[in-house]
Amino acid sequence: MCNKVKARGAPATAVHVRDIVKQVYAFAILHGEKVDNPATDMGAASIATFAPKERAVSPLEIRLTSRQIESVATYPTIRLPLRMILLTLVRKSELVEAT
Template sequence: MLGSYGPDGLSLAVAREQLMKARKQVAEGVSPARLKAETIGFRKEQLRFGEWAEEWLEKFKMAESTRDARRFVFEHDLRRPFGSLLLHEITEQALRQLCDRIVARVAPAVAVHAREIVMLVFRCAAQRGERHSNPADGVPPASIAKFELRDRTLKPHEIRQSIVIWTELTNATWSEIDFADKV
């Protein structure tokens, strides 16, 4: 079946065009019905962005602290808007809008990280044969946020606080840092 005819369906011209294409396929020994069923089956088998992201987070080589930080950004900023979408459904415009919303809540670095995660998940999928246009290619980090240097000097109490934090961190191990619980 090519589709339904009428105002909500195919026009007569499009229906004739599809019929000619189907006849040509039959003449070549290809079953249009089987081809359509395989295409539908392929679409059902495709992984969603959230599934690709989970695979990437589990298998991609990175430090555990980096993995925790990226998982945090994925869970808090990417899972809800993109998790259930197929890769081809995520557009450059959707990624740009998401990054703009993150920047609006005064988190430009998180927006840049979210964009990077999308880029890396698409690359992971491409390495496994799932090639789609990577929306992150059209959203360069510089278009998300511009980080400016600060010219102010630290006050004495800020220096003391920094020294205390630095001393604690120099004696810390990565296992003591937990990005998920912010500790």
């Protein structure tokens, strides 16, 4: 199943498929089913490996994006977090959970 998903050009999704299959079998085993989990012996790296990203946002791109954010017709409660993400480059979840 993972190979089919990977063959269509979605290696990250193939790894997610493996994780879901692994969880389904773990749930079944936890609830008394006597089955082997086929995903246990299959490592994520055997499905796909990913190269680290080396792309950086340039100062020009930050400046242009900042100007575009200001020109979009939206609520300030949406515009302000977008600017904060752009200036700090944090993930959305990190910003939401920040104190």
